[in-house]
Amino acid sequence: MRDVAVLGVGMTKFGKHPDKSLVDLFAEAFFEAFEESNIELKDIQALYYGNFVGEMTDGSGNLSGFMADEIGLRGIPAIRYEGACASSSVAFREAARAVAAGYYDIVAVGGSERLYTAGTEIGTRALATAVDGVYEITAGLTFPGVFALAARLYAKTYEIPLEELREMMAMVSVKNHKYGAINPKAQFYGKLGDLKVEDVLNSRMISSPLTLLDCCPMTDGGSAAIIAAADIAEDLVDTPVYVRGTGQSSAGGLFRQKEDIIRAIPRKKAAEMAFKEAKMTPKDIDFVEIHDCFTIAEIIATEAMGFFEYGQGCYAVRDGVTSIDGDLPVNPDGGLIGKGHPVGATGVSQVYSVVKQLRGEFKENPVKNAETGMTDTLGGDFGTLVNIILSIHRR
Amino acid sequence: MRFVDFFNALLEGKVIGQKCLDCGSYTCPPKATCDNCASRNLEAVELSGKGVIRTFTTTYVAPSGYTEEAPYTVAMVELDEGPWIVGRIDLPNEEIERLGQDLIGARVSVYGKEFPTEPFYPDKKRRVVPMFKVEGLR
Ligand SMILES: [Zn+2]
Numbered sequence: 001m002r003d004v005a006v007l008g009v010g011m012t013k014f015g016k017h018p019d020k021s022l023v024d025l026f027a028e029a030f031f032e033a034f035e036e037s038n039i040e041l042k043d044i045q046a047l048y049y050g051n052f053v054g055e056m057t058d059g060s061g062n063l064s065g066f067m068a069d070e071i072g073l074r075g076i077p078a079i080r081y082e083g084a085c086a087s088s089s090v091a092f093r094e095a096a097r098a099v100a101a102g103y104y105d106i107v108a109v110g111g112s113e114r115l116y117t118a119g120t121e122i123g124t125r126a127l128a129t130a131v132d133g134v135y136e137i138t139a140g141l142t143f144p145g146v147f148a149l150a151a152r153l154y155a156k157t158y159e160i161p162l163e164e165l166r167e168m169m170a171m172v173s174v175k176n177h178k179y180g181a182i183n184p185k186a187q188f189y190g191k192l193g194d195l196k197v198e199d200v201l202n203s204r205m206i207s208s209p210l211t212l213l214d215c216c217p218m219t220d221g222g223s224a225a226i227i228a229a230a231d232i233a234e235d236l237v238d239t240p241v242y243v244r245g246t247g248q249s250s251a252g253g254l255f256r257q258k259e260d261i262i263r264a265i266p267r268k269k270a271a272e273m274a275f276k277e278a279k280m281t282p283k284d285i286d287f288v289e290i291h292d293c294f295t296i297a298e299i300i301a302t303e304a305m306g307f308f309e310y311g312q313g314c315y316a317v318r319d320g321v322t323s324i325d326g327d328l329p330v331n332p333d334g335g336l337i338g339k340g341h342p343v344g345a346t347g348v349s350q351v352y353s354v355v356k357q358l359r360g361e362f363k364e365n366p367v368k369n370a371e372t373g374m375t376d377t378l379g380g381d382f383g384t385l386v387n388i389i390l391s392i393h394r395r
Numbered sequence: 396m397r398f399v400d401f402f403n404a405l406l407e408g409k410v411i412g413q414k415c416l417d418c419g420s421y422t423c424p425p426k427a428t429c430d431n432c433a434s435r436n437l438e439a440v441e442l443s444g445k446g447v448i449r450t451f452t453t454t455y456v457a458p459s460g461y462t463e464e465a466p467y468t469v470a471m472v473e474l475d476e477g478p479w480i481v482g483r484i485d486l487p488n489e490e491i492e493r494l495g496q497d498l499i500g501a502r503v504s505v506y507g508k509e510f511p512t513e514p515f516y517p518d519k520k521r522r523v524v525p526m527f528k529v530e531g532l533r
Binding site: 120121124125128129132133134135136137138139140141142144145148149151152153154156157162177182205206207208209210253254255256258311 | 396398424430440449450451452453454455456457458459460461462464465467469471473479480481490492495496499515516517520523524525
């Protein structure tokens with residue numbers, strides 16, 4: 001397999017875009033990535049596009065061809081990837097694998113989604129299409145519901161009083177909003193930067209024990225990246241960011257995973273696969289962009305990826321280990337909570353943040369001496385899990 | 396076993412699952428393969444319909460199609476035979492808020508309740524929800 005590198009990245013401002021279509025959002029992100037890639041349009045051989053619920057939010061499916069045509073790539077193979085919230089991470093991983101295998105030299109990848117504009121009821125139902133469509137949705141299980149179930153089970157299993165766990169969960173929201181508030185591309189840029197734990201605890205209850213501020217927002221947005229074989233990338237750009245390892249895993253419904261929902265076994269498998277491919281361990285990772293769709297989700301993720309022991313992730317947050325000046329900065333771009341979560345665009349937006357950090361271009365909230373970063377994207381109730389390790393060092 | 400068989404039985408007060416003739420474990424709701432060993436050597440059986448609450452959440456913001464029913468409390472129950480199922484606790488919301496985490500571990504019996512279906516639900520005639528009746532409450 002060949003080494004693969006990222007040439008360029010782009011993302012729209014995350015937030016509310018009632019005046020931009022799924023195509024508009026993707027095209028905007030794509031051209032930002034294209035402009036910094038030093039290639040011509042005709043060099044791009046295929047498009048890997050992630051979108052989750054275009055049918056429900058925009059009445060639009062079969063999206064990949066429209067995306068390719070919009071950006072001037074009529075006729076190239078264009079494929080839509082759907083893995084719920086991990087859609088564009090799946091697209092990125094498949095794109096990287098195709099280049100690594102030598103099938104393509106340069107490809108475009110990205111995603112777009114419009115959940116904010118769709119409104120809360122449609123948005124909540126659209127997101128709920130990622131739970132088991134027969135046995136879970138019938139009870140009205142929502143996405144906040146999935147992680148609320150996990151939060152209560154976490155408290156019970158690790159014998160932490162629920163109120164104590166809620167405070168530590170709130171610290172995730174405080175941290176991620178602090179970083180989101182200084183990221184100009186974030187949905188909450190300039191907002192909620194000085195949130196207090198009490199504000200999170202006392203905000204509106206969504207699905208007990210998760211309040212509104214335990215949840216990431218509904219978001220519209222687009223993201224894109226252009227990747228190439230490493231040898232080609234080194235001739236094109238000053239600082240190629242190498243795709244060192246990727247991993248992916250799957251699972252069925254929550255009820256099939258039982259008590260493992262707080263151990264996120266598919267994430268453990270995906271992360272181990274990525275570490276193995278990168279010939280690295282968690283100690284080699286300088287910072288992570290993690291799928292904090294809910295506060296408890298970030299805590300569970302840091303444990304399953306191997307950064308902390310099971311049941312200890314909450315204390316890492318409390319003790320500042322996951323802050324930007326801690327041992328393992330988590331979500332310095334604000335994460336899904338502070339930056340926003342345009343589902344199908346989220347995974348590649350995490351790649352965007354990691355690439356910008358590694359190039360030293362993340363001016364607002366730089367991680368000191370960052371050479372290797374990792375993304376973590378969760379689709380559904382652990383049904384699709386993708387991890388990507390990126391580094392300025394070629395293997 | 397078809398998904399409707401599970402829900403039809405539930406409306407008759409029965410929880411049906413599958414016993415694996417290879418490893419002896421139980422799968423519920425039904426699946427094409429044993430949830431433990433992936434064997435297809437399965438036999439439909441009636442389960443006890445009893446179990447314990449392992450976790451739960453009261454949903455205040457419901458999806459389109461479910462808003463009339465909110466707030467409602469979704470729970471995962473571990474059946475005595477081992478499988479976990481998703482359903483709702485049939486207590487009033489105030490009672491659930493009062494009990495909080497103490498509901499975890501409470502014994503329940505399972506029955507089915509019919510609700511109106513919604514455009515995206517696979518059964519276009521009706522939607523059946525497994526309901527959990529908490530035992531031993533005054
Ligand atoms: Zn078996």
